[in-house]
Amino acid sequence: MTLITAIGLLAGALTTVAFLPQVIKTWKTKSTRDVSLGMFVMFCTGVFLWIVYGALIGDLPIVAANIVTLSLASTILFFKLKYR
DSSP states (O other): OOHHHHHHHHHHHHHHHTTHHHHHHHHHHOOOTTSOHHHHHHHHHHHHHHHHHHHHHTOHHHHHHHHHHHHHHHHHHHHHHHTO
């Protein structure tokens, strides 16, 4: 693994893990009042496109980080729709 790949993976991991506290808080409180539906729909769409882009150029850090990010953001989006 090159240093550049390691930096990309670390950056992806840190920005992805940032969603974990929101997922946990939303799950525990079952409240999504302050979560913007429009923002999360656009964000999830953008992250999906990053996955496609990363796959097309063969960039593992982009693909891996965005798959996890999409999973966490989609969880928040699911809760937003479920707990309306």
